[in-house]
Every structure is written in C-alpha cells, then in structure tokens.
Amino acid sequence: QLNSTFYATTCPNVSTIVRNAVQQALQSDARIGASLIRLHFHDCFVDGCDASILLDNSATIQSEKDAAPNTNSTRGFDVVDNIKTAVENSCPGVVSCADILALASESSVSLSGGPSWSVLLGRRDSTTANQGGANTSIPSPVEGLSSITSKFSAVGLNITDLVALSGAHTFGRAQCRTFINRLYNFNGTGNPDPTLNTTYLATLQQTCPQGGSGTTLANLDLTTQDSFDNNYFSNLQTNEGLLQSDQELFSTNGSATISIVNSFSSNQNTFFQTFAQSMINMGNISPLTGSSGEIRADCKKVNGS
Numbered sequence: 001q002l003n004s005t006f007y008a009t010t011c012p013n014v015s016t017i018v019r020n021a022v023q024q025a026l027q028s029d030a031r032i033g034a035s036l037i038r039l040h041f042h043d044c045f046v047d048g049c050d051a052s053i054l055l056d057n058s059a060t061i062q063s064e065k066d067a068a069p070n071t072n073s074t075r076g077f078d079v080v081d082n083i084k085t086a087v088e089n090s091c092p093g094v095v096s097c098a099d100i101l102a103l104a105s106e107s108s109v110s111l112s113g114g115p116s117w118s119v120l121l122g123r124r125d126s127t128t129a130n131q132g133g134a135n136t137s138i139p140s141p142v143e144g145l146s147s148i149t150s151k152f153s154a155v156g157l158n159i160t161d162l163v164a165l166s167g168a169h170t171f172g173r174a175q176c177r178t179f180i181n182r183l184y185n186f187n188g189t190g191n192p193d194p195t196l197n198t199t200y201l202a203t204l205q206q207t208c209p210q211g212g213s214g215t216t217l218a219n220l221d222l223t224t225q226d227s228f229d230n231n232y233f234s235n236l237q238t239n240e241g242l243l244q245s246d247q248e249l250f251s252t253n254g255s256a257t258i259s260i261v262n263s264f265s266s267n268q269n270t271f272f273q274t275f276a277q278s279m280i281n282m283g284n285i286s287p288l289t290g291s292s293g294e295i296r297a298d299c300k301k302v303n304g305s
C-alpha cells in the first residue's frame, strides 16, 4: 500500500532534499552511500522497514545498534540525522525516518553511477526495537548460502532478489574480521578457502595479517570501490568475491544463483533493472502504514521519550 506520490502535497521536494543531503555527505565521505543503503537493509530485515534500527538505547529500548551484525559496523546515523533535519526544516512532522532510509538508499545508488528508481513511500516509524530479531534475522557472511536463502525467503525475497541485492557489495568496505575465516584456516582445514583467487588471497593476507587488527578495512569490490556497477559479479567469476557469502553465490556447485550471477555480469542493464525492482521488494517488507506507528520527530527516539 506504499506509493510514489505519498508526499506529493505534504512534502513535494522530499526526494530532492534527501538527494542533496546525500550528495553533500558524499563529498567528505566516499563510503557514506554504501553505509546508508546497508542501514535500510538491516532495518527492513528486522520487523520490516520501520526505522527500528535507528532507535538508541533508552529505558524501554534495547537498541538494534548493539546487535551483533550492527555493532562497530553500521554507520551513517549522523548523516541520517542531518537528512532528517533538512527534511523537517521544509516539512515538519511529515516524513518518516523509514522513508528517509528508502530515499537515501536510492540517492546513494544513483549518485554512485547506479540505477534510479521511483521510491515507494508512506512507511511510518516503529515505537519499538528488536535487538534479538536483529541478531537472528540479518544474514551472517559465514552461515552458508542455504541459510541465507532461508532468511531472504522469510521476508518474502527470492533467489533473484538475493543475488541482485548482494550486488550492493559493488561499493563500500568490510572489516578483516568478517572474512578472515577464508584467509588462513578455512573451516578448520588449515588452508585458505579454495574458492579464493590466489593473487587476491595474497593481497588480502597482507591487508589482514594473522593476529592483526580485525577492524582494518578492505574494499568489497576490488576493481571499482566506490562506483555502483556490475563488477561485483565479474569479480565472483574470477574468484575475487570478498565475503564467503559473496563467493558462494557463484561457487556453490549446482546452485541456481550461478546463472543469475552470469547474467548480471554479462549485462549491466539487466543487473540495474533487477536491482531496482529488488530494492522495491525489500522496501515493501511489512511497512507500518495508516495510523500504525508514528512519524518520529527525532529518528533516534520514540516521540515523547
């Protein structure tokens, strides 16, 4: 029941306001677009796209920010607050934080060279957070393709959505601790992951030495780190996916995901169109609408708290 004209009379310029704020943030932080779209993903997978991820700890809120997939990892909350302030200055009390995450995701992708799409709007903001849900519903990079597929399926997303949305790893960074399992002792074998390109392996071992800092960053896309393009998929074909969950899309024998990777690698337009549709699908995960939830005044807090 979301629609693209939800704010046509109440905040007609909301898309432009968000886009300008994201563009400004990109000028001092080339990574911020990647960080913003990831917030939308981690929001939508936990009780739907309701901005639950943005709530800080309080007497009644156990923040999702402290859940394992998010802690010392998700970023961009300050930029979300800046966007919200800019939107409130033009249209006070009208635009939800959940819709701001959806709009900021589209701006992040299109400003980085990726597709544009018409964002569906009308989500409202939760009055609760679900830290336990964030721990269980957000996929881990090491849990295996079948388990990740189940987590997508649990929110109504199929294998095409999984491959297309994983293509968001065409930009942004990952910490050594999220892929070091592949570099030295994969699954207790005493050897690296055999599906890791040996030249790329050597580079990653230099970036992430054994016993080194787990928080050192590597580019998710070794070829075009800040551009939204289909190189992520050609990287998988050359065994240069960074996370185990990335490479498994192409290297799992017999998996239906392989032909989808090949198709996105050979045709960027196909990837872009499918990605846009899959973002709409993800953005439709159980939104609060009508009189459910609220329009938060401050994305970090439930109103009146």
Ligand code: HEM
Residues within 6 Å of the ligand: 031, 033, 034, 035, 036, 037, 038, 041, 072, 073, 074, 075, 139, 140, 141, 142, 148, 162, 165, 166, 168, 169, 171, 172, 173, 174, 175, 176, 178, 220, 243, 245
């Ligand atoms: C398919 C399952 C997925 C897994 C297992 C996964 C896992 C991860 C991990 C481990 C990181 C690095 C975090 C860190 O080191 O702090 C990451 C980063 C990122 N993820 Fe995913 N992800 C998945 C799907 C998605 C989806 C669906 C999107 C968006 C549509 C997305 C967008 C991103 C972006 C853009 C980054 C970089 C963020 C930054 O640089 O701040 N991921 N992901």
Ligand SMILES: [Ca+2]
Residues within 6 Å of the ligand: 042, 043, 044, 045, 046, 047, 048, 049, 050, 051, 052, 053
């Ligand atoms: Ca949520």
Ligand SMILES: [Ca+2]
Residues within 6 Å of the ligand: 170, 171, 221, 223, 224, 225, 226, 227, 228, 229, 230, 231, 232
């Ligand atoms: Ca790229």
